Amino acid sequence: MVGALLGLASLLGACSGGKSAFTQSGQGSYYADKFEGRKTASGTRYRANKLTAAHNTLPFGTVIRVTNQRTHRSVKVKVTDRGPHAKGRIVDLSRKAARRIGMVDTGVAPVQLKVVKKKR
Template identity: 50%
Template sequence: MRKKITFHLLSVLAIIFLSAFTIGGPKAAKKQQRPAQDTVKVLASKLDSIAFPVHLKYKPFKRDVHASYYADRFNGKRTANGSKFNNNKYTAAHRKFPFGTKLRLTNEQNGKCVIVEVTDRGPFSKGREIDITKRAFREIAGDKSSGGINVTIEVVE
């Protein structure tokens, strides 16, 4: 009987002793793993947009063409090149450019520009030359409530 009580008492003390190490351990590790706030901003800016150096060359393709943006219902669906569509990326749909071609679109009203990558085919409406993601559209559009803008398309070489 005395051996059982001693065994149970020692096992309870061992559990309490070992649990004291596990309570403080993960919290300290989480605080050390958190990166500095500036690092997060830099990484987010590099991952979100298509980074391009200033010295790129652009070959003019068309001026004064109508560009519209994708509807939200296409999020998660497959594009013509097989990748999943995401309205928060910088991609576009064009009828003729090969997949992977990078295009610079410049809004003719305000001069803002964005670089997108062709990942899909379309648009299939008459009068439209290119479809771009909502994120790219909002970045260059002056009037965010409009559904289309006139842009100049240049091929990034």
Template identity: 55%
Template sequence: MLGTIAIWISACATAPGAGDPHRDLVTHRQGSPDGKEHALRGIASWYGDRFHGRQTASGELYDMEGFTAAHKTLPFHTIVRVIEPESRRSVVVRITDRGPFIQGRIIDLSRAAARDLGMLEAGTVPVILQIEAWGDGSYVSNP
């Protein structure tokens, strides 16, 4: 039986796409106090100059030097740790806007947050989102 497990694990490690850094970025979801499930893995992008000073979906003005972000479904004011898995850099942002509206992307970061993740030049990076606190102020116990 152990030999079978070892062969299976070995086969999984060499499966097509095993070297692809995006292969594990399937959409994982987490339930929230609002009763919805929210995407927590995918591609992050950032937005800056063009939107600076404009009103966000939450009613706040967008400040590209603040640590904020847009997510399609997370409640406004939810605090999220955004982790870039390859470098293990992370940044904490507050959800103040809706978006991104490009297929495959799960979060749009402010320029300041993107700079801290080291993604300004690349424009997009794979990320994992970890909810720190919901928009209603309730906290999440993360493993």
């Protein structure tokens, strides 16, 4: 019962009409080069030189700030695809976004996501 009430309180807080409260922490990765030009789940084509991301639940068009927790560098990206499809990962970034936060060499990094602008 207490767990259900806490879950409801969390949901209501996120929907309160103020700034988005959505944050998420976990492992981030970036798209392999073989995906260049392929259609994403939103219908757009993936381009490595754009600031985009894949997330499993956030609406397409949502802008999120992704912070590499090792380098403390951040980048804003637009959600245009679904994924990542690798277990334990919360976001896939375009190569340009991954380069901006310093994770191209490692491939995977601990990241924090925060919604900057909700898709309306």
